[in-house]
Amino acid sequence: MTPADSEGLAVEVRDLVKRYPKAPVNAVDGVSFAASPGEVFGLLGPNGAGKTTTIGMLTTRVRPTAGTARIGGVDVTRDPVRARAQLAVVPQQSNLDRSISIRDNLIFHAAYHGVPARERVERADELLDQFGLLDRAKDKPDFFSGGQSQRMMIARALMHAPRVLFLDEPSTGLDPAARLFVWDRLRELRDSDVTLILTTHDMDEAALLADRVGVMDHGHLLALDTPDALISSLEGEGTLELTADQAADGTVVDALAALAGVERVETVHGAADNGGPGPSPDSQPLRVRLYLTGDAALCVAPAAAVLHEHGLALQDVKLGTPTLEDVFIHLTGRTLR
């Protein structure tokens, strides 16, 4: 899946390994991928998968144990200074300079990166306008909301025109409107050939924004392809989500799993296991997702019958096509959360 042309790659990672001292296993265990200019690359995986460590190594904040990482052709371990000039990071938690106004935040950041004085003032005002923050230009970031801080950090990251922009969980804590706004701004960046590397556990984000997605778990890259290609690897599978009117014990789930065409059953509420009686909260009505090897519509009646046999009434039915989350479950056997 690596683009054939090795020159001109925005990001290139080869057999990257990180082992923390006294750790029993590698946090990142031989990860390789590459991204071209203008590409949006998503790194999907649960907490502890090694995404943050991988990004840390690419952004010179973590020292690799083995392997190479290159940003715009520059080796991050050999020449971290030049690498930093080409990249920018938008972290999850705000790290804006609280002692100065947001406009000064932008201007000083550009100054650190050597942007000439007049240009940085012009660009600051331009970006503040583009990100809808012009009216707060003179304010300090102290009491900014999560969404405003996020927009500020993206604007700041763009001040020195980086080749690669790393975003850590960009949608976390944003309301839907803010999220759409951010996605629109990010899409605009592709036209200027800026490569975006996103880490996320938001499926929608990965599916909608990313050109290619890498699925990570336990330090390994399990799959790497376009979202469509990954989903179509689950060809022929459908999902059926059922909601009953009351809580139920494990026997219902077992009975559902035993139906023809049902590959596995998952209780929806973040249960970690499939198939077995998941820890369904006693008070909540039963919600299960059936992963089917065939057409979901054909399973509705048999499933409803099973519920009826166990004294439950069917409240809601949802027929689904596989999503990236299903791809993840297929690869790792558990949900992302």
Added chain:
Amino acid sequence: MKWRAFWAVLYRDLYVTSREFHVFLAQVILQPLFLLFVFGKVLGTLNYTQHGYTDLLFPGLLALTAVITALQALAFPLVAEFGWTKEIEDRLLAPMPTSFVVAEKVLFAVLRSLIATLIMIPVGIVVLGSIPWRWAGFPLFVAGLLLGALVGAGFGLLMGTLVQPQRITLLFSLVFTPLLFTGCSQYPWPQLEQIRWFQIVTACNPMTYVSELMRGAMVPQVPHIRPWVCIVVLIFAVGVLLTVGLRGFYRRAID
């Protein structure tokens, strides 16, 4: 590229200080001012201290100002920047080596220290009426200022990188206050022979050598440790503090 980043970061720090200059003054001047006023002026006027005590006290307080200002200028922001504000991250991602991030902080702390100590001179004149000044001792005075500032910066770096944010108040009471009072700024070291154990304790505090160096420069008639000894010890102390501090910084900044 890296020098541009270095000066830009320094400019930001100076810009913030200049915008909050009154806060800066309050932070650095109040303590030595009160010490000077109470121990120098008040006790002197009430005849509780010997004549000539202020000659001994003033250089010591200059030393104290130099060290403490640099320490605070480095330690406080560093604990916040590594801790809850994470502001250090944008500096670490600037196109300069990580060592430059530390060097800028040290330079900034030294500059703040120099400004604060120089402000103490007119303050001393106002509070005491006159201060002991000796142009012949000017080179040693400058050496004392610089080495004092570097020692303070070294301590600040050490404390800022080794201390977790939640332990900060503990640290400041356990380290700061003893540092302040075992630095021979209010009394001369050679005469501590009478309290031998304390003399040994103070000999372990680099601030003692700054105080003694200042006294050697300004009031050589007061018993003091020989200047060359002070300079050698201070250079060594600065070397150790900055090296250990730098290593601590790397450990916090890069995994």
